[in-house]
Structure formats: structure tokens, C-alpha cells
């Protein structure tokens with residue numbers, strides 16, 4: 428195989444929500460790529476050489492460019508091909524999507540981590556953090572009461588970027604999630620979890636070893 432024929436390589440961890448959204452964007456874009464499943468406790472040297480910060484996902488392009496932020500990987504994939512229109516032709520909508528994603532990646536993730544893993548932090552009350560996270564889900568519910576997806580009647584970047592984190596929240600206590608007065612959000616989550624796209628990117632892979640062909 429000559430170097431030009433090596434497709435983009437995605438270092439990924441199946442259960443990582445950031446890696447999930449990157450895999451979903453790559454899959455929908457139909458850009459040829461290979462996935463290398465890694466163990467977070469034993470990251471491959473090739474991945475760390477490409478991106479020393481040591482987080483997944485990492486995309487290594489055939490020309491050796493490295494993209495090591497999941498949102499940048501999503502945007503790169505959609506810039507190659509966006510057959511389902513996940514990016515809008517309106518700058519205002521793209522801006523509004525980015526703002527919603529920032530809240531998810533910032534303050535929602537902050538509360539989610541403290542709710543799920545209170546022992547990793549000092550003086551943290553998981554119930555308080557859960558309450559804060561629930562408040563942040565309310566604007567998503569309002570949007571979804573108006574249309575099936577966050578920005579209209581078709582899936583877009585914001586849905587895919589945010590869904591893996593709402594899924595983590597729901598899975599932390601599925602009964603409590605079902606009891607929330609957020610029926611549109613519950614329907615939206617179920618739609619994503621049962622989607623062909625999500626289930627395709629969640630297929631189990633064996634851990635990549637440097638001697639593997641791809």
C-alpha cells in the first residue's frame with residue numbers, strides 16, 4: 428500500500444462519548460477511514476506520537492495532519508461530505524448550534540462528571556450536580572417539543588454532538604431519567620440509541636495492535 432492509499436485513521440475508544448460523535452460524523456460523511464480501537468490505560472505509541480495530549484478521538488490524515496478534538500473531526504468530516512445536511516447553510520444556525528454544544532461540553536459535562544463520579548472530586552454532592560444537569564436539559568426539551576430534532580425536523584450537528592452525553596446522563600439512572608417531565612427528550616434519546624447510525628458505530632472491535640495491517 429503506498430502512503431497516498433492509506434485512508435484517514437481514527438484512534439477511538441468505543442464507549443467514549445467524544446469518540447462516538449466523531450465516529451458518527453465520519454460514518455455519515457462516508458469518508459473512507461479506518462478505526463483503531465485503543466485501551467485508555469495502554470494508549471498506542473503511534474497515537475501518542477500523533478497527539479501527545481493522549482485523549483481520544485484522534486484522526487490522522489494521509490498527509491500526516493492530526494485532528495485531535497472530536498468537534499473538529501466532525502466538522503472536518505462534514506466539510507468533505509455532508510449528505511444529510513448536518514451543517515446549516517445559515518451562519519446564525521451554525522452559531523446557535525455551536526453555543527448549545529458549548530453548554531453541553533462545558534457546564535453540562537462538568538455536572539455530569541460530578542454526578543457520576545463524586546469520589547473523584549473533593550466535597551461534591553452528586554444530587555446537587557444532578558439537579559443542575561437536569562436544569563440544563565430543560566432547553567433541549569423545549570426545542571424538542573417544537574420539532575423532532577434540536578434545530579428542526581432533521582438531525583444536525585448539535586443533535587449528534589450532544590446526544591452521547593445525554594445518553595450518559597440517562598444511563599447513570601435510567602429510572603430517574605424516565606421519571607423526568609421530559610418526554611420529547613426521552614423520545615429523541617431513544618431514536619438515537621436505536622438508530623442504525625449509532626448502532627453501526629457501536630459495533631465491538633478488538634483492540635488495535637501495532638502489527639495489525641490497518
Ligand SMILES: N[C@@H](CCC(=O)N[C@@H](CS)C(=O)NCC(=O)O)C(=O)O
Pocket residue numbers: 440442443444445446467481482483484495496497498
Ligand atoms: N475535548 C476532547 C475530549 C476528549 C476526551 O476527554 N476523551 C477522553 C475519553 S472519553 C480521554 O481520552 N481521556 C483520556 C484518558 O482517559 O486517558 C474532544 O472533544 O475530543
